């Protein structure tokens with residue numbers, strides 16, 4: 816009986832550790848999700864800043880023509896489409912957060928469509 820009690824205690828202990836571990840994993844999951852989202856947003860901002868920089872450099876070299884405005888719109892759409900295809904929301908509602916696998920987002924698609932029609 817003494818051995819049996821010992822096993823039960825061991826089981827209780829293991830169960831407690833497992834629950835604590837599960838809790839820790841859940842917390843880490845949340846931290847990682849937040850970091851990934853933050854990283855996505857930073858990459859997207861970085862991309863925007865790069866486009867702006869290129870635009871300013873182009874503007875400094877020559878007058879902007881209407882044709883160039885169009886190419887800016889389409890390159891902006893391409894970079895957004897790239898992020899979307901990577902599985903990242905580009906819509907205002909969920910900007911920068913990850914889409915769950917193969918999830919289609921109507922907000923994102925609307926933005927991409929609107930940019931396509933615009934260019």
Ligand SMILES: [Zn+2]
Pocket residue numbers: 904905906908909920921922923
């Ligand atoms: Zn979206």
